[in-house]
Amino acid sequence: MTTDHLPEATRTPQRGRPRDASRDRALMDATLAELQLHGYSGLRTAAVAKRAGVSTATLYRRWRSKEQLVVDAARLWAEDLGPDRDTGNLRSDLALLLHDKATALDGPSGRTLRAVLGEAAHNQALADLLLREYVTPLHERVQALLARAAERGEIPPVADPVVVGEMVIGPMVTHTFLIPHTPGSRPGADIAERLLPYLLRALGARE
Amino acid sequence: MTTDHLPEATRTPQRGRPRDASRDRALMDATLAELQLHGYSGLRTAAVAKRAGVSTATLYRRWRSKEQLVVDAARLWAEDLGPDRDTGNLRSDLALLLHDKATALDGPSGRTLRAVLGEAAHNQALADLLLREYVTPLHERVQALLARAAERGEIPPVADPVVVGEMVIGPMVTHTFLIPHTPGSRPGADIAERLLPYLLRALGARE
Numbered sequence: 001m002t003t004d005h006l007p008e009a010t011r012t013p014q015r016g017r018p019r020d021a022s023r024d025r026a027l028m029d030a031t032l033a034e035l036q037l038h039g040y041s042g043l044r045t046a047a048v049a050k051r052a053g054v055s056t057a058t059l060y061r062r063w064r065s066k067e068q069l070v071v072d073a074a075r076l077w078a079e080d081l082g083p084d085r086d087t088g089n090l091r092s093d094l095a096l097l098l099h100d101k102a103t104a105l106d107g108p109s110g111r112t113l114r115a116v117l118g119e120a121a122h123n124q125a126l127a128d129l130l131l132r133e134y135v136t137p138l139h140e141r142v143q144a145l146l147a148r149a150a151e152r153g154e155i156p157p158v159a160d161p162v163v164v165g166e167m168v169i170g171p172m173v174t175h176t177f178l179i180p181h182t183p184g185s186r187p188g189a190d191i192a193e194r195l196l197p198y199l200l201r202a203l204g205a206r207e
Numbered sequence: 208m209t210t211d212h213l214p215e216a217t218r219t220p221q222r223g224r225p226r227d228a229s230r231d232r233a234l235m236d237a238t239l240a241e242l243q244l245h246g247y248s249g250l251r252t253a254a255v256a257k258r259a260g261v262s263t264a265t266l267y268r269r270w271r272s273k274e275q276l277v278v279d280a281a282r283l284w285a286e287d288l289g290p291d292r293d294t295g296n297l298r299s300d301l302a303l304l305l306h307d308k309a310t311a312l313d314g315p316s317g318r319t320l321r322a323v324l325g326e327a328a329h330n331q332a333l334a335d336l337l338l339r340e341y342v343t344p345l346h347e348r349v350q351a352l353l354a355r356a357a358e359r360g361e362i363p364p365v366a367d368p369v370v371v372g373e374m375v376i377g378p379m380v381t382h383t384f385l386i387p388h389t390p391g392s393r394p395g396a397d398i399a400e401r402l403l404p405y406l407l408r409a410l411g412a413r414e
Contacts, residue, residue: 036328037329038329039247039248039325039326039328039329040246040248040325041246041247041248041249041326042248042329111328114324114325114328115325115328116325117321117324117325117384117385118246118247118248118321118322118323118324118325118326119246119248119325120384121243121246121318121321121322121384122244122245122246122249127387130385131385131386131387134385135381135385135386160401160405162401163378163398163401163402163405164405166377166378166379166381166382166398166402167374167377167378167402167405169377169378169381169385170373170374170376170377170378170379170380170381170382171370171373171374171376171377171378172373172377173377173380173381174342174373174376174377174380174381175373175377177324177327177328178324178337178338178341178342178376179338179342180334180338191370191373194367194369194370195370195373195374198367198370198371198374198409199409201408201409201410201411202405202406202408202409203408204408
């Protein structure tokens with residue numbers, strides 16, 4: 001995970017000096033830290049710059065607005081669901097996906113999602129980012145593992161894989177975001193484990 | 208739904224003149240409208256006062272801060288899941304609950320939830336409100352309908368009703384909040400209908 005993931009479009013043109021990748025990374029880390037502490041509404045670019053140990057002028061040379069800064073930071077942390085892997089059967093495919101999603105939700109990616117979810121209602125760049133980075137990869141993995149399970153004859157073909165995708169991601173999101181948890185607990189991992197038998201039954205898998 | 212629902216604790220003491228309930232209601236409506244347009248971070252108390260046709264001084268006599276204003280407005284709109292009703296069988300009990308929840312999510316209640324979900328990570332008053340007004344009533348209805356269904360012999364006793372509650376609320380929340388929808392569509396109602404057969408199967412109900 002490096003600042004190489006940042007899209008060129010959000011960068012201002014070079015002005016003679018080479019870019020300092022470690023400083024960009026420090027600014028992204030600082031953005032995440034401030035976002036998770038104070039939320040989108042409480043985020044101050046001056047606090048981000050201070051935390052990263054740079055001047056606000058330096059920050060604004062890279063990112064022209066708080067919005068751009070947050071979009072790039074959210075993109076950086078969203079890339080962590082991991083690849084689809086064929087483990088050979090539905091139960092372990094699904095357990096792996098739930099585990100990967102839980103790890104994401106229990107970590108910085110989940111806290112970032114929570115911090116920007118409300119803002120995305122009013123911000124097309126954030127809404128597009130959430131769809132592309134959080135929703136689509138999950139639904140693609142669900143579709144792939146359902147197709148493999150049906151092909152193996154473990155379950156009947158699934159009529160509505162989108163609903164199944166929502167049944168994977170939804171309970172984990174609400175359990176993580178809406179229920180109070182003790183610091184240090186891993187609510188995503190907890191609900192992922194408890195969800196698995198219900199999902200298998202919903203899919204008509206053999207017990 | 209009146210301002211009688213507002214808790215006394217958030218009100219400033221009377222100062223000789225009787226309170227104007229219709230003005231309070233106009234301020235609550237204006238808060239919701241601004242919240243849904245601009246989100247928590249974009250909400251300006253001056254814009255709320257202007258929309259309600261009162262001075263900012265009047266607003267601040269009732270609510271000392273933007274936070275208090277939003278907490279009260281969110282409480283006002285959260286009270287809409289409706290009571291549990293025993294329809295006599297699991298399928299129609301569950302369909303009714305899904306319908307009620309979808310109506311809430313597709314309306315002002317859902318837009319309010321989305322607007323304050325991120326802020327609740329940093330605001331204990333909002334977090335408590337979400338738990339009490341959005342989460343607990345849903346889980347209580349789920350528990351009650353599952354107990355009735357098991358008693359009727361429609362399903363085996365449910366080992367983990369909390370997970371089932373999350374399977375009801377979660378997919379509707381993520382489908383409503385994370386997927387783009389055309390204006391005027393009712394994503395909650397759409398997913399509620401598609402979710403029902405999968406939930407019944409997850410519970411081991413007879414087809």
